[in-house]
Amino acid sequence: MKPTDTELTLLRPLWQSRRLSAREIHDATEASTGWSFSSTRKTLDRMVDKELIAIEMVHGIKTFIPTTPKLSVLASLIGDFSKNILGSDQPLPAAAFVGSSLISEDEIDELEDLLKDLNEKDTQ
Structure with a gap:
């Protein structure tokens, strides 16, 4: 399942830290979302339902982890953007993201390989 823009906002700190509590995710994203803590929690719950993230208890604290590697999600989104928005049969080159x-x-290099794999699957 592909994440929405707001779900991507919550995934970014998870991809960087691998495991965070709801409070940590909220604190990391509040400036960009402007959400209340309850809005962040509701979105996290929906993301669990969509299997974008999973819950793991650590020392009695509910934490969240991403269920799909960052580069796999990004390759899929880049491929969709290239195909559906740009109308291109080829995904954008991974080099376009240098400096991100x-x-x-x-x-x-890993992203480039994933993009090639996706392109090969689309042409089969």
């Missing part, structure tokens, strides 16, 4: 705060230099 979300993707490290080391991840560019």
Whole structure:
């Protein structure tokens, strides 16, 4: 399942930290969402239902972890954008994301491989 824009906002800190509480996610995203804590919690609950994230209890504290690797989600979104918005049969090159705060230099090659794999599946 593809995340919405607001779900992506909540996934970003999870991808960076791997595991966070609802409060930590809210604190990391409040400036960009402007949401109350209860709105963040409701969105996290919907994301669990959609299996975008999972709940893990750690020392009695409910924490959230992403269920799909960041690069897999990004490759899928990039492929969809290229195909559905740009009308291109080829996804954008991963090099277009050099300098992104979300993707490290080391991840560019892996993203490029994922984009190639997606493109090959689409052409079969």
